[in-house]
Amino acid sequence: MSEYQIDPALVAGNHKPLAGYQATHFQWQVADGVATITLNRPERKNPLTFESYAELRDLFHNLKWATDVKAVVLVGSGGNFCSGGDVHEIIGPLVALKAPELLMFTRMTGELVKMMRACPQPIIAAVDGVCAGAGAIMAMASDMRLATARSKTAFLFNRVGLAGCDMGACAFLPRIIGQGRASELLYTGRSLGGEEGERWGFFNRLCEPEAVLAEAQKLAADLAAGPSFANGITKTMLHQEWAMTIEQAIEAEAQAQAICMLTEDFSRAYHAFVAKQKPQFEGN
Template sequence: MSLHPPHFKPDHFRWAYDGDTGVATITLDRPEKKNPLTFDSYAELRDTFRDLVVTPDVRAIVITGSGGNFCSGGDVFEIIEPLTKMAMPELLAFTRMTGDLVRAMRACPQPIVAAVEGVAAGAGAILAMASDLRVAAPDAKTAFLFTRVGLAGADMGACAVLPRLIGHGRAADLLYTGRSMGAEEGRDWGFYQRLSDDPLAEATELATDIATGPAFAHAMTKRQLDMEFAVPIDTALEMEAQAQAICMQTNDFTRAFEAFANKRKPEFKGD
């Protein structure tokens, strides 16, 4: 079922949709605790990203936090404490559910831009990692701090995705130590694409620029970026040949040619 973007009112975060640009903004909104996640907010975020698969009116997503922080991870008393009392079946159900959030973020066709201020820790760092692009404030501190609470760095896809973003050795540094990565370090390592004194405005501008582009082709690019992680170059070349041939059948491709031929800006409609 579609989210019906203008009328969607989630219970555990804020949602804003700009019908003129097609950009939707998800804001984690528990600023008094640096926007931690709960069992319910994990599930609602997962379901929201799943529903975006069938919500073509949304063409790009911005995810951010309120009160000068992105997300401090799982709430200590609403998640961490209950987990210490659970049996293995309940624990596995929870860890699979958190992984399903990352799956849903990667499976939704819309590019996701994270706007990060202040703390992005634990699951908050994962939300930034699972986004397609990341914009950080100069004060942003990103920490995959699972080892600090006696857990493995292997959480929510970190051991699979983070090395692909910043390299194996750098990922190992962050995942073993749980230390904070500063914004400039994150940019130098390729985790953050841009730094800005106003990361939400910068991320919204970036998402708006993406949203004016060819939505079907952007979705194809996102899918291929993920699928080509684990295939040899010959397979990747064939996958991209087929993907591009499909895009060449779209009306956006025809409109772009006609606009170029007539020396005007193309209008992409996602079809």
């Protein structure tokens, strides 16, 4: 029986290897299916610029088609995660803009969150030190968050005269930590410490500062070695089912699971179980 072949034209239009991508405004590395994005402006606690927002948005968009990236780790350098939008390169210029250009900016930042949620790869944020503003949003938009006790997460929009409804915060944050706790953070802009963040469920677990990146990469490697197609389905359903009734969700999951049952990974898992071996998943 001949091996199943995919039309090369279909592959060419839907596969975009990203291991060799050369990032401009942050560091990008791929090893064994795990991509690590490092925000690398440590002298300013890794703030974002117009350019880095746009590049991150486009990169997460392209991850939809990446066959060589199975999980993503997002981290900052120099003992901090991200201090948000750069005060001098973003906040200052925004004060002088008119409404159409301001809406262009806020839609661009929101698009980054959309792309983070739309890419099939699980995203793990490794949070240490300052995690504020857009940095807190990127941590929020990740699938899982590992942190340190010394981390300080602040949705500080209120403290700069803005509403807490930024980049989806009023939709995402209550679903992670509950309406009352999210309201407190978004109304006050206060910092959420690492231990409190773990108690509240914002962080999955705490790590030592010197180990948080390694722990995040290990978790990502475990996910990358798993059934990555099925993981992508799980991420899709976790996101889409927010807007479904229970009946709709059960039906959607029935269809999604039936698709996963057609994968080679499902067959591999069965045969490995029969042979009393560990399955070697390949993501197809």
